[in-house]
Each structure stands twice: as structure tokens, then as C-alpha cells.
Amino acid sequence: MKKVGNHNSISRKILFSLALMLTFSFTSFSQATPPAAATTAAAPAAAAAAPAAGAGDPVAGKALFNANCAACHKLDSKSTGPALRGVKEKHDMAWIYDWVHNSSAMIKAGDPKAVALFAEYKSVMTAFPQLSNADIDNIIAYTSEPKAEPAGGKGVQTLPDPTNNKGGISNDIILGALALVMLMLVIMLFFVNNVLTKVAKQNGIERAEKPAGTPLWKAFAQNQFLVLVSSIFLLLASGYFVYGWMMQVGVDQDYAPIQPIHYSHRIHAGSNGIDCKYCHSAARVSKNAGIPSLNVCMNCHKNISEVSDTTATPEHSKAFYDGEIQKLYNAVGWDKTTQKYTGKSSPVKWVRIHNLPDFAYFNHSQHVTVAGIECQKCHGPVETYEIQKQFAPLTMGWCVKCHRETDVKMEGNAYYDKIHAELSKRYGVDKLTAAQMGGLECGKCHY
Numbered sequence: 001m002k003k004v005g006n007h008n009s010i011s012r013k014i015l016f017s018l019a020l021m022l023t024f025s026f027t028s029f030s031q032a033t034p035p036a037a038a039t040t041a042a043a044p045a046a047a048a049a050a051p052a053a054g055a056g057d058p059v060a061g062k063a064l065f066n067a068n069c070a071a072c073h074k075l076d077s078k079s080t081g082p083a084l085r086g087v088k089e090k091h092d093m094a095w096i097y098d099w100v101h102n103s104s105a106m107i108k109a110g111d112p113k114a115v116a117l118f119a120e121y122k123s124v125m126t127a128f129p130q131l132s133n134a135d136i137d138n139i140i141a142y143t144s145e146p147k148a149e150p151a152g153g154k155g156v157q158t159l160p161d162p163t164n165n166k167g168g169i170s171n172d173i174i175l176g177a178l179a180l181v182m183l184m185l186v187i188m189l190f191f192v193n194n195v196l197t198k199v200a201k202q203n204g205i206e207r208a209e210k211p212a213g214t215p216l217w218k219a220f221a222q223n224q225f226l227v228l229v230s231s232i233f234l235l236l237a238s239g240y241f242v243y244g245w246m247m248q249v250g251v252d253q254d255y256a257p258i259q260p261i262h263y264s265h266r267i268h269a270g271s272n273g274i275d276c277k278y279c280h281s282a283a284r285v286s287k288n289a290g291i292p293s294l295n296v297c298m299n300c301h302k303n304i305s306e307v308s309d310t311t312a313t314p315e316h317s318k319a320f321y322d323g324e325i326q327k328l329y330n331a332v333g334w335d336k337t338t339q340k341y342t343g344k345s346s347p348v349k350w351v352r353i354h355n356l357p358d359f360a361y362f363n364h365s366q367h368v369t370v371a372g373i374e375c376q377k378c379h380g381p382v383e384t385y386e387i388q389k390q391f392a393p394l395t396m397g398w399c400v401k402c403h404r405e406t407d408v409k410m411e412g413n414a415y416y417d418k419i420h421a422e423l424s425k426r427y428g429v430d431k432l433t434a435a436q437m438g439g440l441e442c443g444k445c446h447y
Contacts, residue, residue, distance in 0.1 A: 056134075056141030064139050068128060071303060076147060078339055079303050080123055084143045093140070100136055102127045250357070256389035257351040261331070262324045263388070267311060270383035276375040283364040283375075291350055294332045301328055305336045316386070353390050360396075361445050371434075372409050377402075396445075403439035407431040 065073075065084075072080035087096070091113065098106055099114065103125040106114035118124065131139075200206075220226055268274045277283055282290035305325055312318040329336060333345040356362055367373045376382065380391025392398055408431070410416055416437075423432055438444065 056137035056139070058138070058142040058145050061138035061140070061142030064131070064135055065142050068131070069139065072123075072125070074305070075143060077305065078337060079305070080339070081121055081125065082117070085147065086144065088140050088144050093137075096140065097133055097136055099125070100128050100131060102129065251393050251395060252355070252390055253393045254389055254391075255353060256387045257353065258387070259351055260348050261327045262316075262320070264316075264321075265382045265385045265388055267307070267321075271311075276382070277368070280375075283368050285365050285369070287363045287365065289364050294328065294348065297328055298332055298334065301325060302334070302339075305329070313386075353388060354394065356394060359446055361447060370409070370413070371406075373406075399445070400435075400440060403434040406434050408434055408437050 069084070073082070073084050075083060075085040077083055091099075095111075095113065103114060104127065107118050107124070268279075269276060279292040279296055280289040281292075282288060305322070307318055307321040307325075309318065311321060328334075331346050331348050333342040334340075335342050367378075368375070378392050380389075382388065382391075408416060408420070410420055410431075419437070420432055423436060424430065427436055429436070433439070
């Protein structure tokens, strides 16, 4: 019997490839850090952070601080009042109890420290008689905690890496193993093809050549019916796509430009529940909603120079948000250290998002105040937007559809009573839509 190939060499190569793959995998697994080590290392730190017996509870103190003190005080910088970190070292507890319960009485009594604080900050602290001494102890315990340094070194903020797969197999290892297996399969197919070719030659087997047929493109060109149908289909499809493309000219739906100062509607309208018309107050009485002036921002941000620890997201860190607030301060000329305006301001070049053509008329007050339409109807769920975008297409068809579906608000509107009574009889309906009230007349929206 004739040999058709060196089988020993093929087996040797396959076994060598398998051994190489297993060696690579075990070496990678051995380099992974056991998760138990991190837990063990974290245990002493947690024990060290526990409050001493008999002292105030800093966790409860943080909640009390945020509820009662954070509006006027910060831990590490001046605000309406002084920075409170380490205040226990500056005053004895008996004085602090009296000051929190009724600071005005201490000032009137002529207490030197109380008078000095009032002279420096020019504002009277709100009295908190409802806070017990234990509550104040908790707040002082929170303000006595040392300032935590950001993870990864002083002044450097690190965020969790979403691609870090702790306690599992790394994606790089899996991809590497799959690539190695694919490479082995290609090598094995190459060897098998060689063996089959040698066997065929030694047995005198020849592959039968297929007769050359008519090329597909030539057969298609010779069929006149197929050519006619294909031409008509291509013409109709081209017209459809060209019309669709041309109808999108000037439509900027989902346009979300980057602004010079990052403003998160998710934080302001969502987390903090600020009403849209507090900032865009012109929407109630004017054609345009208007861009809020920076003075409106400073109504709150005079005392909010940094965001809370829970505000950060994987895309935007706390340091990023604090830096954007500093941009606001630079624009209005506010010095958060001295709590005074410097007089040096600079304009903010906001990028416009919603822009109607000049021949289209739209009045915000007519829709917001008269019709009572919510802002989200046209602008989408802005309370969820990190970066503001254009929600609606703002096309004529979109406006017409809304006018045909929206009922006119009649309650408390004497102007529409007579018109509604006459038109409802004509149309035979109980409630009229904006279209039935003349909302589709050309002159309503076009000059």
C-alpha cells in the first residue's frame, strides 16, 4: 500500500498549535488579580472610617447638612456664609449650639465672634431651633471629616472603566483564542487539501472541466423583457429616493450642537425639577421663548459652585461639571472666593438650535399661555437630555398634523365661546380642533 502523505508531521503541527494556545490562556489567567484581595484590602479602610463611639454620625450629618445648610454654606469654600470644614476647631460646641439655634440673639447680645461674623458676611443666619444638640453634633461630625482626595492621585479624577471585566475573562483573551482557533482551522484545511490532491494524483483521478456557459450579464442583456422591467424599476426607485432627499433640505431634526457652556437639562429640568418657564419666561408673553440671561443662572449658581457627588456620569465627571460652572462665573465676572462681582464680564456665544424660516410665523405665547400646550409637546422630553437637541422636524406637515389633532382649549376663554357655539353646530362636533377654528388658513402662519 502506498503512502499518500506524512501523517506524523500533520499531527505534530496540530498538537504544537493546541499546546501553544493552552499555554497562552493559562499565562493570561494567572495574571488576573483575585477579587478577594481587593475586598481584603478594603476592609481595614472601612473599619478606619467608622465613627468613634459617642461622637456624632457623619452620615446622618451629611443628610442634615444638605437639607439645612447647603443653601448658604460649603465645606471648603466661602459662599453666603463661611466654609464649614473644621469649624469645630474654631469654636467650642456650646457656642455653636447657641449660634445655630438663634444667631440673631447672639449678635444683639454683643457676642464678639457673632458680631465679627455678621460684619464679615453682611447677612443674618436663619435660626434653626428645631435642630437638637444631637443633630448639630452629627452636622459637626460631617464637617470634621478630612477632605477626600480623588482616586488615582491628588487632583486627578478617575472614573470606572466600563470595559474593565473584573473577576472574569478578558475580552482580549477571548478574541485572541478565537483568532488562534480560526488560524488552526485554516492550516488544517490547507493540509487536508494537499493530502486529497496527492491521493487523486496517485490514483489517476482527474477533475472534469465544466463547459463554459453564457455569462450572466450577456443573458440578461439578451432578454428584452427583463431589461424593460429593470429600467422602469430603477427610474421609479431613483425618483423616490431623490424626492425623499430633497424633502429633507432644511430639516434639522436631532441637531444637537456643542454649546460654549455645557448646560444639562437632565440635571436642571429633570433631577432638580426646575420649570421650563422659569428660565424661558418670555415663552409666556412673547413670540420667542428667548435665551435666558446669565443673571437667571446666577439666581441659583451664586451659591452653587459645584455639583453633588451623585451628579457625575461615565461621560461627564464631577470635575467637568464644576469646570462648566466656573465658565459661567468667568462670563458674568463672579469671584466665588470673595462672593463679589469683579466687573469683568464676557459674552457667551450660544449656538442656536431651533430656527424657523423667515416666511413662517410661530408665537410661543399663543401656544403656551392661550392653548396651554406643554413644552415637551414640541421639544420632546427635555428633562432627559444631557445635550439639548431639536426633537421635532418643524416641517409644515408636522404643524398641520398637530392642528388637525389638537382640540381648542375652551375653558375660561370667553373669546372663543360664541365662535365655538356656532362652528360646533356647523361641523356637528362637541369640541373643535385648531384646524376647524381656522388653524389651516395660509395667513395664520405665513405673512
